[in-house]
Amino acid sequence: MRPAILDPLFSPISGLPGVGPKIADLLVKLLGRETLEDCRVIDLLFHAPFSLIDRRNQPGIARAPQGAIVTITARVDRHQVPPGGKSNIPYRVFLHDETGELTLVFFRGQAAWLEKQLPVDAEVTVSGKIDWFNGRASMVHPDYIVRADEAESLPLVEPIYPLTAGLSPKTLRKIIDAGLPRFPELPEWIDLALTEKQGLPSIRDSFHMLHEPRDPSDIDPQAPARRRLAYDEFLAGQLSLSLVRQRLRKVAGQPVTATGAISGKILKSLPFSLTGSQNEAIAEVLEDMAGNERMLRLLQGDVGSGKTLVALMAMAAVIESGGQAVLMAPTEILARQHHATISKFAAAAGLSIEVLTGRTKGREREEILERITSGAAQIIIGTHALFQDSVAYANLMLAVVDEQHRFGVHQRLRLTAKGLSPHMLVMTATPIPRTLVLAAFGDMDVSKLTEKPAGRKPIQTITVPMERTGEIVGRLQSAIAEGKKAYWICPLVEESEELDLMSAEERHATLIAALGPGIGLIHGRMSGPEKDAAMMAFKNGETRLLVATTVVEVGVDVPDATIMVIEHAERFGLAQLHQLRGRVGRGDEASTCILLYKGPLGETGHARLSIMRETEDGFRIAEEDLKLRGEGELLGTRQSGTPGFRIASLEAHADLLEIARKDAAYLVERDPELTTERGTAIRTLLYLFRRDEAIRFLRAG
Ligand SMILES: Nc1ncnc2c1ncn2[C@@H]1O[C@H](COP(=O)(O)OP(=O)(O)OP(=O)(O)O)[C@@H](O)[C@H]1O
Known part of the structure; x- marks a missing residue:
């Protein structure tokens, strides 16, 4: 249960003064919450200013720099009312100080109000932007006008917040100012030694400093308040991952005793030998699974x-031990492909392999479910359908999750919720920088495949402007005539009209017109069986050119395809280009990747394509991608269940992530149920950052 002390922060924003239904809707949108009910005061307080207005500059009229925000104290000389009340002529008020003269300009000025605010001969303080024109200083609609003896009431430094259409800065500030005093004094969860060493303020002070900056340096990510909040955010994330992990681990795994009976047969039948990295990773996996603890390992390659x-070697070991293994893929097409590949490799061992996806229906589904329940099915490959309630496993000992780009603890938790506790191997395709692994996965054990299979030749990558598409088609024609296979990737299908992109269908038609039949097409709008058929035809050579949208991005494996053309390459992200290019260069033939781009390229577009030309190293590409895009997108904030950070930035606060990770491990080890005084404070932290899902697993949760 959420500690009562947090209630004021978790009350709905609609209860704050100034928040009517219209403003409330705007706030839900601004703060990225799903519903009004779910939009709480704390969400508002996490909305951080990105800049500030500094009104401390009081240079005197003559020295006020053009365009600067200044505060000026001056005497009112006279008012100039527009003749005949004409609305297109502004109302002017003339002032002076000892250095010069200033004209205040008001459009639609109301004389009575202005005379009251700016009485002739009075000394006033005004603040706003200075404009110099023909040697005369003016200020249009000052932000503030007060009597000089009340100048102290002026907010000299004001935060600037991200806004949404319809919400004015003043309104938002008022609401935040109303929410801020609700922040209670909370028990401290950070070690005193750390707060002292790092000079971190208390959490309550941090929120005040966040919203009441006094100096531009307070807006900096390295400002003490922001560092404190970033640390807390990382700590909450790492703690929740550690608690989940602890929970997953606590359910003891079933020790796997690999005999080599099955894996030996498979290895013998392979037309190649494993790479050193593959052997190492397999050894690590087998060692994990042999112990009493559950394996939680990330396989990065x-x-x-x-x-x-x-993955197959891990599955073989489990089957040798009398268990079952599942492999979950992110998409139907990948599930089917994994099924095809694994069936081929496993043929020598005569394993029973099933595929179960949302598409598996009726009798077929019933029969598969039966074989899973009886234990006759040894390997089951599928999509998330694998973990639906209707699926009961005889003895599930290993779950391989092919996560590709989709991070998140959700699948892992879903399994546990089913009362299953298999060993877990998570495969990720993109080599993610270490900081991201930590942030997204926490302390999983990691195996890395750093080597490519022997005999792979470098992929030659060239960039060609779209104007030369004809030339490329000509080259394709001779390549296909020589018996080569090629992919042609088009960016989009549905929005092609809107974005003026050549759709895959159109491209398919123009290529057929140029090269003749025998060209396949695959895109996201086709049905599952249609996609399978298109993939199959390409695999077995009935079609030698496959026009595709990004459905082939992840995992598709046709080793004898050696040419990859990517149309409108400038529209793709770096990680995506790398994934796409990775569909060629998978056999021992030399491969080519042609990036067709539409110029002129922006700076980022240019940088991306150059990096693609320069390197094939996925780790380097991932690092560059992080630099070009920022971590938010890399983590795929569009997908649910990904750790989006509100304050912390992996770029600015990597040092804090490292500390938070160690602290989380220490805390969970010392106080696994969070029952000590510090543990109680930690629970507050988890709720505050909405990372409380892990608390459910604690005894006193
Ligand atoms: N040791 C090896 N020697 C030669 N070929 C190999 C070796 N290991 C795997 N292969 C082949 O390399 C290709 C790529 O393997 P696999 O599909 O497992 O890659 P992956 O790591 O899953 O890559 P992606 O994320 O791109 O799908 C496959 O055709 C596979 O048969």
């Missing part, structure tokens, strides 16, 4: 590094 075989 660049495109084409051979992750599937590592």
